[in-house]
Amino acid sequence: MKIERIQTIVTCPGRNFVTVKVMTDQGVYGLGDATLNGRELAVSAYLDAHVIPCLIGRDPRCIEDIWQYLYRGAYWRRGPVTMTAIAAIDMALWDILGKLANMPVYQLLGGKSRQRLLVYGHANGRDHEEAVDAVHRHIAEGFKAIRVQSGVPGLSKVYGVGKQPGHYEPAEKGLPPEEPWDTALYLRHTPELFRKVRDAIGFEPHLLHDAHHRLTPIEAARLGKALEPFSLFWLEDATPAEDQDAFRLIRQHTTTPLAVGEVFNSIWDCKDLIGNQLIDFIRTTIVHAGGITHVRRIADFAAMHQVRTGFHGATDLSPVCMAAAVNFGLWAPNFGIQELMPHNALTDEVFPHNYRFEDGYLVMDEVPGLGVEIDEALAARYPYERAYLPVARLRDGSMWNW
Structure with missing residues (x-):
């Protein structure tokens, strides 16, 4: 079994979400969440340009090795963008493994x-x-x-x-x-x-x-x-x-x-x-x-x-x-x-x-798997809209912790 294609789906049904869909050559696919509040497009770009090309052709069942490859194999580690991208791939691979085993992920x-x-x-x-x-x-x-x-x-x-x-x-x-x-x-x-x-x-x-x-x-x-x-x-x-x-x-x-x-x-x-x-x-x-x-x-x-x-x-x-x-x-x-x-x-x-x-x-x-799906046709009807969490300032105008 090999990873054949990976797609990032950005949608805004009231708020922004980034979803990864990992598809295999045997027709089984998995979903992962790649949403980073206020920085959604940074994660989707990181996935599209730097992560997805490295995973095509790999065995999706090798979850641990792929995780180590994306984390330990990269010179720049950690940080919210990198770890959110890794998380999305990881979730999708667990979803695939659950579907292959015909079991919920909690059983695995x-x-x-x-x-x-x-x-x-x-x-x-x-x-x-x-x-x-x-x-x-x-x-x-x-x-x-x-x-x-x-x-x-x-x-x-x-x-x-x-x-x-x-x-x-x-x-x-x-x-x-x-x-x-x-x-x-x-x-x-x-x-x-x-x-x-x-x-x-x-x-x-x-x-x-x-x-x-x-x-x-x-x-x-x-x-x-x-x-x-x-x-x-x-x-x-x-x-x-x-x-x-x-x-x-x-x-x-x-x-x-x-x-x-x-x-x-x-x-x-x-x-x-x-x-x-x-x-x-x-x-x-x-x-x-x-x-x-x-x-x-x-x-x-x-x-x-x-x-x-x-x-x-x-x-x-x-x-x-x-x-x-x-x-x-x-x-x-x-x-x-x-x-x-x-x-x-x-x-x-x-x-x-x-x-x-x-x-x-x-x-x-x-x-089986995570127990969640995505309606891609419906998602496509709601494009990304810029949105942010608020910024806090003290009464004197100086910035304060979020």
């Missing part, structure tokens, strides 16, 4: 460790009242775990909060919007938000919160300590993690569980965080960290240090990656939780998939 990984995946949804509001209402709606929908975000009085816009009640799309069409930020206002506001939520719903549902890398280590420590009475499942992205040792300071001051890693590209980005038990959940995504082959190594390393997975699952992951994440989570012995931001109906039409939400969990049937 070693079989199920659980029957369903606990997920968390996003409850957000422009103020406390709207946020509490959104939490109630999520509970009514069956969610057992809920991320809570709220607007901050004094700030005209806060990332993670939609302009209207309900689901929101993180990326906006056109050039990057600029939003104000004030840490002092945020730190005064957030503990009160969670007090009101706990007063409204009690302590049974899991609650999560995302600080979006906006805090210094000591500010993150203050927030984690202030949130301890409200028993958070985790505090996410408390501070930028390029300085992995920064989490040591946070750890010294709070017992609130810490989660980080959705922007990580490899095991090296989280080696010290995991090895020194400075975090409780690793958020690395299959699409941005080299695919199933590499993320499996991250999960195994994390398991050695009692760190669980908590994969990113916003709408910048296509249903192809979500299908891979569900397969991976069903296998991973140290699975913790999976983020779930629902895609719009049009995206679900372009990418029909088997995984589905049931009473607070994601489940899937015993289907």
Whole structure:
């Protein structure tokens, strides 16, 4: 069996996605997600010009060798563009192998460790009242775990909060919007938000919160300590993690569980965080960290240090990656939780998939491969549209962490 052709498909059914389709000389094909939010065309160009020509004629069943060839065989390693491209090929090869074996990918990984995946949804509001209402709606929908975000009085816009009640799309069409930020206002506001939520719903549902890398280590420590009475499942992205040792300071001051890693590209980005038990959940995504082959190594390393997975699952992951994440989570012995931001109906039409939400969990049937397809004719009707995540500036106009 040989790889005969590889195609990159760029589509925008409400937001941009890049999909890789690897086709073999025996008619079996596999799909992989190559979406990098705000840099989609960089990945598609990298694939078309530098990766795909090197893979034609290779045996698609040699997944490990192809991964090593693309990573170790290249002078320039790592980085989000390279690792997203590798991830897309890797996912597609696992999809092919599952179809050849007539098994779901989770069976190829070693079989199920659980029957369903606990997920968390996003409850957000422009103020406390709207946020509490959104939490109630999520509970009514069956969610057992809920991320809570709220607007901050004094700030005209806060990332993670939609302009209207309900689901929101993180990326906006056109050039990057600029939003104000004030840490002092945020730190005064957030503990009160969670007090009101706990007063409204009690302590049974899991609650999560995302600080979006906006805090210094000591500010993150203050927030984690202030949130301890409200028993958070985790505090996410408390501070930028390029300085992995920064989490040591946070750890010294709070017992609130810490989660980080959705922007990580490899095991090296989280080696010290995991090895020194400075975090409780690793958020690395299959699409941005080299695919199933590499993320499996991250999960195994994390398991050695009692760190669980908590994969990113916003709408910048296509249903192809979500299908891979569900397969991976069903296998991973140290699975913790999976983020779930629902895609719009049009995206679900372009990418029909088997995984589905049931009473607070994601489940899937015993289907070969990843359990996802792409309607290429429908995808072609929605061309790429430039879109970006926002930029944060302090009140004095200076740039701040995303």
